Amino acid sequence: MLSLVEFILVGLVLTNLVLLGTSRIGLCIRMVAFQGVGLAFLPLLGHGELALSSLAISAATALLKGWAFPTLLFRSLESAHVRAEVEPYVGYSNSLLFGVAALAVSVWLGGRMPLPGPGVPQLLTPVAFFTILVGLFGIVTRRKAVSQVVGYLVLENGIFAFGAVALRKAQLLVEMGILLDVFVAVFVMGIAIFRINREFDHIDADRLASLKE
């Protein structure tokens, strides 16, 4: 029987596979938002009693990852008039193959890492590794600047999942600081996308290639 934490982790894996296989950027943004809402439950689970600080972290996460980021990204998507990722460096079926391989590697690597303490599910490390790999893959292989930001958010989600389960003695100050930083990062990236769009009439980050040795 899966615990709720494991259920959320499995959901993370499945949404990652959707992200790898789809060309619609709108769907990608929705998937990342979906992941974010799922992750927002993690600080509440596995603590025994409910602390006010975990509740605050959870609410802030849901608000940012589930509402603020998608809104920002959809807005920059609209301003740039793009709907779909065009010709990524690696095709969608190959991306899915990468996903399967990455999942295998993550499970192998996660199995080799020691699991300290009770209450940390076996799935945690492999899923976190997998999500991070998918995020990095997205940043490297997608051309649109918005897709790259989506990749960054997936990477961030993987790290958040790991932190929410692993770091049980969370400090409100630290967690809030981290959330604030990620929010500002996405905000600044959103502005940059707007600028790229104005400057080049497109948001293909691969055309940003005049600076080299």
Add this chain to the structure above:
Amino acid sequence: MLARFAVLAPAAAGAAAFVIPDHRVRRGLLMLTALAHLIITLLAFTTHSRPLFDGALNLDEPGRIFLLITSVLFAPAAFYTAGYLKREMRGTRPDMVEGRLFSNSPEARFTGCMLLFLAAMSFVCMAHNLGLLWVGVEATTLASAPLIYFHRHHRSLEATWKYLLLCSVGIALALFGTYMLALAGGGEVSLNLAALMAVGPNLDPVLLKAAFVFLLVGYGTKMGLAPMHTWLPDVYSESPSVVALLSTCLLNVSFLAILRVRQVLCSAGQAQFGNDLLVFLGLTSMAWAAVFLLRQTDYKRLLAYSSVEHMGILAFGAGIGGAGMHGSLMHLLAHGVAKGAMFLLAGNILAAYLTKNVSGVRGLVRALPFSGPLWVAGILALTGMPPFGAFVSELTIVRAALAGERFILAGIFLLLLAVAFIGITTAGLRMAQGQPGKGLAGADAQSAGGDRPWVESPSAFLPPLFLILAALLLGLYYPAPLAEVTTAAARITGGF
């Protein structure tokens, strides 16, 4: 803790700068804040500091050294900026490289972000909680990104995007490392440095090592260690010179982040693992930079690769440990002031010659009576010639390596220094010598019947002069309080 005002004052001034409409008031505020920051730093340098937030914020000796170099670099940068913003042309104008039209982003945003950047860096110097440390380092990235995009053209936009994405990803990996460190303590330890070091020997060694690798890669990206340095030359060449100077502070505070993590590693008795990685990355950076320093045609990129090289030296010295750590901290100061001066001078040269090509600049000493000779002095300071500070610090690092009987490493270190020396002096001295040719903006403009030639104003040459003098001072006379704090800082970060 007095030092908290080193964060609060620039943060408040930064927020105010966004809404102050008058240019002169805002520039005045910038200079005033920089001066206040320097005074606070100097006052806090020797006074005892009381921890805040259960020890999450505290200004210990390593923090003092890093806060000092940040403040010493920011003050001249602020004065230079005030003059620079006054000289900057308004409105839309053709870009000197491609001739496309561009404009500046609002001055209020530039000044505001500069001050917020200072606040974020000061915060990193005080953070004693690895989570807050991460928050601070990421905040420096975000506050500096708008600075790079001051000249709104597509090349600076490209540099900004590269910087944002690469550094954010790098720092995200550092966050993963931070969480892994918490997991190494069984998930029950807080991320406070003191708490982690107290349970050091009980930390899970495998997770601890994995955490260090992630943290080193993450903060190493920000520090500009090869092969994660690829954003650095682009950012340095496309942003205003002042921003390049501030980036030097940024590289420094990222080094502090790595040192903090190494403190935990040392307390767990795993120092050797970390030291080997630091030496490896250090030498890789030096070698990588040396290759690109030879035959470099763009002098701002030349300075950028020189930064990669010097960050390599810092990592190498830290990895050697013992007296090497001491040398590394001295080098931090010596390189900081020398590089800062060079960036400001590069800005002057760019304004006078309107080209970033080494081959386009000749006769610097004759054409610019202040910046020219200072440029030559800066080249010597940067390449570690006596009597400048970098000579003493590099010598200390080599002696530490020899004393530790690591002869091969010392040999490689010296060889790479020599190659970098050849690269920098060939390009830099070539620019200084000869007759100022047609390339000079003033001459061109005069022949075209245009603007008057570019003259050096005091705000353009006094800040670099101050920094060169500081570099000279560090080589000739190392003040006693500074030496005391450096020694204590080396003991804390070196873990012996």
